[in-house]
Amino acid sequence: MTPKTLVPSRGLLLTFWLIGGILLAFILIPLLQLYAAQTPASLAHVAGMAEVRDAIWLSLVAAFFTATFAGIFGVPLAYLLARTAFPGKALVEVIVDLPLAVPHTVAGIALLFVFGRTGVIGGPVSALTGFQFWGTIGGVVIAMLYVSAPYTVNAARVGFESVDPRLEKVARTLGANPWSVFRRVTLPLARRGILTGLTLTYARSISEFGAVIILTYYPMTAPVKIYDLFLQFGLGDSSAMAALYLLVALSLFILFRHLAYGRVVPGGRQ
Numbered sequence: 001m002t003p004k005t006l007v008p009s010r011g012l013l014l015t016f017w018l019i020g021g022i023l024l025a026f027i028l029i030p031l032l033q034l035y036a037a038q039t040p041a042s043l044a045h046v047a048g049m050a051e052v053r054d055a056i057w058l059s060l061v062a063a064f065f066t067a068t069f070a071g072i073f074g075v076p077l078a079y080l081l082a083r084t085a086f087p088g089k090a091l092v093e094v095i096v097d098l099p100l101a102v103p104h105t106v107a108g109i110a111l112l113f114v115f116g117r118t119g120v121i122g123g124p125v126s127a128l129t130g131f132q133f134w135g136t137i138g139g140v141v142i143a144m145l146y147v148s149a150p151y152t153v154n155a156a157r158v159g160f161e162s163v164d165p166r167l168e169k170v171a172r173t174l175g176a177n178p179w180s181v182f183r184r185v186t187l188p189l190a191r192r193g194i195l196t197g198l199t200l201t202y203a204r205s206i207s208e209f210g211a212v213i214i215l216t217y218y219p220m221t222a223p224v225k226i227y228d229l230f231l232q233f234g235l236g237d238s239s240a241m242a243a244l245y246l247l248v249a250l251s252l253f254i255l256f257r258h259l260a261y262g263r264v265v266p267g268g269r270q
Contacts, residue, residue, distance in 0.1 A: 034243050042240040052241050055225035056248060062137055062221065063205035066144040070152040070201045075194060078156035079186070083165075096153050099146055107146055108214025115142050115215065135218050143211035148204035152197035159193015160186065192261065199256040206249050 046052050080086075081093065099107060115122040115133040126132040133139035163186055171181045187194075209223040220228060222245045230238035 031246070034239060034246070037235075038240055038243045042236070043244055046237055046240040046244055049237075051220070052225060052244070055220045055222045056245055058137065058140065058219055059206045059222040059245075060248070060252070062140040062144055063202050065137075065141045066148060066205040067152070067198045067202040069141070069145055070149045071194070071198055074149055074152040074197070075156050078153045078194075078197075079160050079182070081153070082157045082160035096150050098150075099148075100150050104147055104208065104210030105214055108143060108211035111143060111146060111211060111215045115139060133215070135216055137219065139216035140212055140219070140221055143215045144205035144208050147208055147211055148201040151200035151204055152194075155197030155200060156190065156194045159190035159196070162193065163189040195256075195259060196261075199253070199259075202256060203249070203253050206252075 077092075077096070081089070081096075102110075112134075113119055117123065117126065117132060117134055119133075122133050131138065133142055167189070168181050168185055171185045172178070176184070207223060208221070209227065212221055213224050213227070217224065222241070226238050226242050226245065229241055
């Protein structure tokens with residue numbers, strides 16, 4: 001019997017299920033209470049508000065662009081971290097994870113110095129092109145990307161590390177060039193890790209609040225609009241919009257996870 005087939009004792013499993021169940025209940029009970037407090041009329045009311053629909057749509061679209069940019073810039077970096085050793089690699093890894101440790105309001109303030117009206121990038125871009133990040137979807141995407149890109153890099157890196165380098169070497173010996181090997185061998189085999197990272201980036205982006213409200217505020221994303229409704233009207237409309245947005249976000253998250261992992265059949269095989 002190999003270690004993979006060892007079955008823990010029933011007592012250990014029961015104890016861990018009881019302990020883990022506390023965390024599961026901690027996650028689920030507030031969400032269930034959120035929906036229990038709603039009525040069809042309250043959900044229909046907020047769904048009929050144009051500004052609510054616009055905010056939800058903005059969050060979904062901005063998160064899509066964020067995940068796209070995270071894939072374009074994060075996947076190559078993930079490959080470098082997985083396949084190469086270079087001076088300063090540990091520092092690069094720290095920089096990648098840094099946004100995970102920075103409070104998001106702090107990130108928003110820091111981004112203002114770069115992408116704000118007088119920022120080192122925002123100022124010149126605005127002067128040359130008339131485009132400004134503050135108060136536009138561009139700023140929303142910048143804020144989302146800053147806090148969520150590490151998820152793509154880290155998950156894609158794990159995906160690349162799971163690919164046996166010998167497969168790439170075999171492809172090279174058969175005459176494939178490095179770009180062809182990456183595109184036709186490495187990338188497909190690392191697909192699950194990459195899609196997982198993009199899914200996590202998307203999920204993190206649609207829930208972002210702190211950095212977005214500091215850098216842009218307007219146009220309002222869904223989390224910002226929920227906060228705005230709470231300040232104006234209390235729990236009534238804000239909780240109804242929160243329930244509506246959560247339903248949309250969870251539906252997309254489940255869909256993307258299905259696309260990332262595929263259909264799982266009994267026994268854990270695909």
